[in-house]
Amino acid sequence: MKIAVCVKQVPDTWAEKKLDAGTKTLDRESVDGVMNELDEYAVEEALQIAEANSGEVVVVSMGPEKATETVRKALSMGADSAIHVQDAGLAGSDALGTSLALAKALEGKGFDLIIFGSESTDARMSVVPAMVAERLGVAQLTFANNVEVAGSEVKIKRQTEYGYDEVTGSTPAVVSVVEKINEPRYPSFKGIMAAKKKPVETVALADLGVDAAQVGLGGSWSAVVEFADAPPRAAGTVVTDEGDGGVKIADYLSTQKFI
Amino acid sequence: MAEILVLVDHVDGAVKKVTLELLTLARSLGEPSAVFVGNGADAAIATLAENGAATVYVADAADLLLHPVAPKAEVLAKLVADKAPAAVLIPSTAEGKEVAGRLAVKINSGVITDAVGIDADLTSTQSIFGGSVIVKSQVSQGTPIITVRPNSSPVEAAPAAGTRVDVSVDLSDSAKKATTTNKVEESKGARPELTEAAIVVSGGRGVGGAEGFTVVEALADSLGGAVGASRAATDAGWYPHQYQVGQTGKTVSPQLYIANGISGAIQHRAGMQTSKTIVVVNKDPEAPIFEIADYGVVGDLFTVVPQLTEEIGKRKG
Numbered sequence: 001m002k003i004a005v006c007v008k009q010v011p012d013t014w015a016e017k018k019l020d021a022g023t024k025t026l027d028r029e030s031v032d033g034v035m036n037e038l039d040e041y042a043v044e045e046a047l048q049i050a051e052a053n054s055g056e057v058v059v060v061s062m063g064p065e066k067a068t069e070t071v072r073k074a075l076s077m078g079a080d081s082a083i084h085v086q087d088a089g090l091a092g093s094d095a096l097g098t099s100l101a102l103a104k105a106l107e108g109k110g111f112d113l114i115i116f117g118s119e120s121t122d123a124r125m126s127v128v129p130a131m132v133a134e135r136l137g138v139a140q141l142t143f144a145n146n147v148e149v150a151g152s153e154v155k156i157k158r159q160t161e162y163g164y165d166e167v168t169g170s171t172p173a174v175v176s177v178v179e180k181i182n183e184p185r186y187p188s189f190k191g192i193m194a195a196k197k198k199p200v201e202t203v204a205l206a207d208l209g210v211d212a213a214q215v216g217l218g219g220s221w222s223a224v225v226e227f228a229d230a231p232p233r234a235a236g237t238v239v240t241d242e243g244d245g246g247v248k249i250a251d252y253l254s255t256q257k258f259i
Numbered sequence: 260m261a262e263i264l265v266l267v268d269h270v271d272g273a274v275k276k277v278t279l280e281l282l283t284l285a286r287s288l289g290e291p292s293a294v295f296v297g298n299g300a301d302a303a304i305a306t307l308a309e310n311g312a313a314t315v316y317v318a319d320a321a322d323l324l325l326h327p328v329a330p331k332a333e334v335l336a337k338l339v340a341d342k343a344p345a346a347v348l349i350p351s352t353a354e355g356k357e358v359a360g361r362l363a364v365k366i367n368s369g370v371i372t373d374a375v376g377i378d379a380d381l382t383s384t385q386s387i388f389g390g391s392v393i394v395k396s397q398v399s400q401g402t403p404i405i406t407v408r409p410n411s412s413p414v415e416a417a418p419a420a421g422t423r424v425d426v427s428v429d430l431s432d433s434a435k436k437a438t439t440t441n442k443v444e445e446s447k448g449a450r451p452e453l454t455e456a457a458i459v460v461s462g463g464r465g466v467g468g469a470e471g472f473t474v475v476e477a478l479a480d481s482l483g484g485a486v487g488a489s490r491a492a493t494d495a496g497w498y499p500h501q502y503q504v505g506q507t508g509k510t511v512s513p514q515l516y517i518a519n520g521i522s523g524a525i526q527h528r529a530g531m532q533t534s535k536t537i538v539v540v541n542k543d544p545e546a547p548i549f550e551i552a553d554y555g556v557v558g559d560l561f562t563v564v565p566q567l568t569e570e571i572g573k574r575k576g
């Protein structure tokens with residue numbers, strides 16, 4: 001079984017994120033990059049499925065040179081090889097551009113499963129997996145909190161507002177996983193050393209046959225026209241409970257017309 | 260007037276409030292048409308008409324319900340091709356965003372997710388980085404597809420014709436590749452739905468266990484609110500995961516959010532920071548959640564919260 005896992009490098013969750021005044025896109029240079037936390041669950045799930053089905057795991061990531069760190073992390077967790085889509089023309093791509101580049105990188109490689117995180121913590125769109133499924137014309141099995149693979153049949157529990165849906169499909173399939181699904185492993189020292197020797201193929205737009213006009217900031221079909229800091233929340237009142245804390249909140253809620 | 264398509268969010272014809280918010284918003288952009296996919300259209304049409312839908316497109320063939328996400332995108336793609344609307348508005352739920360993504364690929368249009376407002380020229384407002392930055396965005400190609408967060412617009416009734424127009428689509432093979440075989444409802448209560456509720460009362464690790472949530476529930480019920488939880492509480496199994504608020508849970512934006520025994524980690528704040536009013540009860544005066552509180556009490560939630568619930572009971576009579 002051949003499994004691809006798509007991982008994205010994002011600014012560290014705790015770092016203060018800024019938009020660049022010129023391009024009006026996320027300033028990725030000034031902050032530390034980490035693997036999108038939710039993609040760690042995708043890597044873990046890919047490894048578990050590969051271990052149970054004598055499969056191989058290929059990491060696929062689109063991002064600048066710096067994203068190599070994230071690719072290496074996935075390899076040190078145990079993935080076998082990687083495809084790093086890297087091209088100056090991709091900077092500033094929207095979800096449509098990203099999904100196009102990823103779909104082209106994945107297409108025709110014989111992947112049975114393509115596993116994603118459910119959301120990137122910077123873009124927070126949760127649309128790339130659905131877009132890739134649409135582009136490749138394969139089954140979309142997303143928001144999984146459980147994945148079962150039996151031969152070519154894939155069954156997931158799709159997390160919903162009210163509980164879950166059981167959704168089935170056949171390989172090849174796109175799967176995205178939510179963070180309840182597993183406990184991602186930490187790279188071992190041995191894993192980190194081994195990762196250094198694992199093959200990473202770097203591909204550019206021309207290699208994928210993607211027209212530069214369709215991706216990057218220029219090819220984005222949605223764009224930020226202006227941005228500003230949100231007006232700061234007016235400083236609130238904090239009191240210490242002296243036996244009447246509940247009554248004080250009730251007083252506050254009354255003044256705000258909630259009671 | 261330009262036609263604006265609004266995808267209806269419903270359960271077997273019971274229309275969710277976010278749909279009515281979108282119809283109200285759509286009226287400031289053009290003439291709203293509701294797009295209803297699934298069972299129960301007869302029950303829904305009256306509500307949709309009352310809230311401004313001039314037309315209700317209905318797609319209720321059985322095979323549309325068998326498969327997740329893709330059929331809705333295909334119904335919308337067909338309507339965009341036939342009717343050339345000015346925009347498509349979709350509720351910003353997990354599924355809504357996926358529908359928007361597939362639709363964008365199908366019709367070669369730009370997509371904006373999680374809008375909290377839309378101007379007459381279709382410029383969308385988004386609140387990003389946990390509510391610290393306000394962004395205005397535009398779609399530059401195709402028919403703008405915009406997903407809108409629940410609770411970002413008021414609901415104002417405005418009766419319209421609500422003329423039913425049936426729509427049929429031949430599902431593509433790829434739409435049929437995933438099949439929903441079972442729907443499992445893990446919990447359902449009399450409380451309002453988390454993302455739609457005007458008041459949300461949440462509990463975190465400070466609640467101490469599943470039993471502790473009765474204190475949180477009692478407060479929620481006294482205010483007619485929904486119950487939420489931090490990930491620490493859902494991970495521990497004290498409360499079901501679908502009530503988790505935060506980056507990997509629900510994004511809520513109620514009029515009032517009351518956080519009890521929640522420290523205010525960045526991932527939790529990402530899901531509730533745009534609440535209009537935030538009230539906090541936490542025994543640690545250093546808890547970061549106090550930074551975003553409009554009103555906070557440093558104290559033990561097991562004394563403060565029951566007292567508050569009782570006081571609300573008294574005042575409401």
Ligand SMILES: Cc1cc2nc3c(=O)[nH]c(=O)nc-3n(C[C@H](O)[C@H](O)[C@H](O)COP(=O)(O)OP(=O)(O)OC[C@H]3O[C@@H](n4cnc5c(N)ncnc54)[C@H](O)[C@@H]3O)c2cc1C
Pocket residue numbers: 037038179462463464465466488489490491492503504505506507508509519520521522523524525526527530540541542543546558559560561
């Ligand atoms: C990938 C990822 C995704 C995540 N997604 C989410 C998410 O969607 N939502 C989310 O909430 N978290 C999320 N988290 C987790 C987040 O980082 C925090 O760990 C979590 O929010 C902490 O929950 P808490 O505030 O309930 O617990 P804690 O941080 O342990 O805080 C408990 C608070 O309760 C107070 N307290 C204790 N006892 C009492 C008492 N008797 N009375 C009053 N106060 C009391 C304490 O002072 C403390 O401030 C995510 C983390 C990761 C890595």
Ligand SMILES: Nc1ncnc2c1ncn2[C@@H]1O[C@H](COP(=O)(O)O)[C@@H](O)[C@H]1O
Pocket residue numbers: 006007008009036038039042060061062063095098102115116117118119120121123124125126127128129
């Ligand atoms: N640049 C990228 N490279 C690889 N995978 C990506 C990239 N962007 C998004 N993804 C994948 O798509 C998922 C959802 O991202 P998003 O739609 O941006 O919220 C992520 O969890 C990743 O698995």
